[in-house]
Amino acid sequence: MEDARSHPEPGSAEARQTRYPTKVRFTDPHGRTHTAHADARPALPRGTTLGVWADMDGELTDPPLRPDQVRSRALGSGLIAVLGVHVAAAVAYGTVHRVIRHHNLVAWETAWATTAPRWTTSP
DSSP states (O other), X not given: OOOXXXXXXXXXXXXXXXXEEEEEEEEOTTSOEEXXXXXXXXXXXXXXXXXXXXXXXXXXXXXXXXXXXXXXXXXXXXXXXXXXXHHHHHHHHHHHHHHHHHHHHHHHHHHHHHHHHHHHOOO
């Protein structure tokens, strides 16, 4: 629907990777026409066909993930889950250990309070 903005350095490596929000018209999966802003290459002239992704409601969306992106995210999530389980187990173990240790020290102190007078008094 409009020309995309020009890049200040046409032909540069940055210009090849830069995208500018440009007003576009597209048809959703139900055949309805919509207008929105989509990222376009610099200096793309009005009337040029531009591929966009739309959901079932006609809202522009990101393209679906590639298989390598899905694999990477799945491995990352699995690694976080494994580490999370181990960290949770270590925290639980440490907490139980401290509680039991405290209980044992209190019991030892109580037992010593009754035993100590018999050992430390002189006849």
